[in-house]
Amino acid sequence: MSLSLGLAALALVTAAGPAAPEKLKEDRILLCRPSVQGNASSVPAEALTTAAKAFRNTFIDYGAPCEQDQESIGAAQRAGLRFAIRVGAEGKVGLSRFTLKLNDARTEKTVASQDVDVPSGADAVEPLKMALADLSHSSPTKNNGSVARSAAPWYLVAAGAAVMAVGTGLALAAGSAASDRDSAKNTQTYISSDANWRKYRTMSGVGLGVGVAAVAAGLTWRFAF
Numbered sequence: 001m002s003l004s005l006g007l008a009a010l011a012l013v014t015a016a017g018p019a020a021p022e023k024l025k026e027d028r029i030l031l032c033r034p035s036v037q038g039n040a041s042s043v044p045a046e047a048l049t050t051a052a053k054a055f056r057n058t059f060i061d062y063g064a065p066c067e068q069d070q071e072s073i074g075a076a077q078r079a080g081l082r083f084a085i086r087v088g089a090e091g092k093v094g095l096s097r098f099t100l101k102l103n104d105a106r107t108e109k110t111v112a113s114q115d116v117d118v119p120s121g122a123d124a125v126e127p128l129k130m131a132l133a134d135l136s137h138s139s140p141t142k143n144n145g146s147v148a149r150s151a152a153p154w155y156l157v158a159a160g161a162a163v164m165a166v167g168t169g170l171a172l173a174a175g176s177a178a179s180d181r182d183s184a185k186n187t188q189t190y191i192s193s194d195a196n197w198r199k200y201r202t203m204s205g206v207g208l209g210v211g212v213a214a215v216a217a218g219l220t221w222r223f224a225f
Helices: 003-015 046-052 069-079 125-138 144-182 187-224
Strands: 025-033 035-038 059-065 081-092 095-104 109-119
Touching: 025 046, 025 069, 046 059, 046 125, 059 069, 059 081, 069 081, 069 095, 095 125, 109 125, 125 144, 144 187
Parallel strands: 025 059, 025 081, 035 081
Antiparallel strands: 081 095, 095 109
């Protein structure tokens, strides 16, 4: 979500009066920006906004951090939304820890929470996507179906990438078997190495083909539908 949309959402939240509890909408979730403590320069705070973009029509960017749970609850109430996610982030030696809390603006209680540890230099977007998906599923929102649909393509891409990695490993094994065959000193070693080469070559081809197809299907699902 762009900065302009985030500021617009913030203006809406600030200007609107408190909503009656029975009128709180359950189809969207207010998302606070990370409240950062510790070594702020080591915390990839922008990764949260990037992760939220994977979920269409699920989150409304508050555009600012919520320092306390009650602040996120009050913001959700003023915006007429039932749920809000407050995010705390702490920069530590070697990692950043994100703490995401799903707060219910009707009961003013925390419904669920997720801790995400991201090693320094690692991609924080994917683990934050998983945490946002889990928290969204924890709320009885009407949008849970679309959340699942939005997250599912990335699961398919991840599975495809894993299969491609296995296929690559098998290709390396095939290369090693071919080298053993070419340097064989006797017939038995030659036959055994040749058989291994053929086996690993076939398995590698299948793995790479399935992996590429899965990644392509996941990306098509995500961006074309």
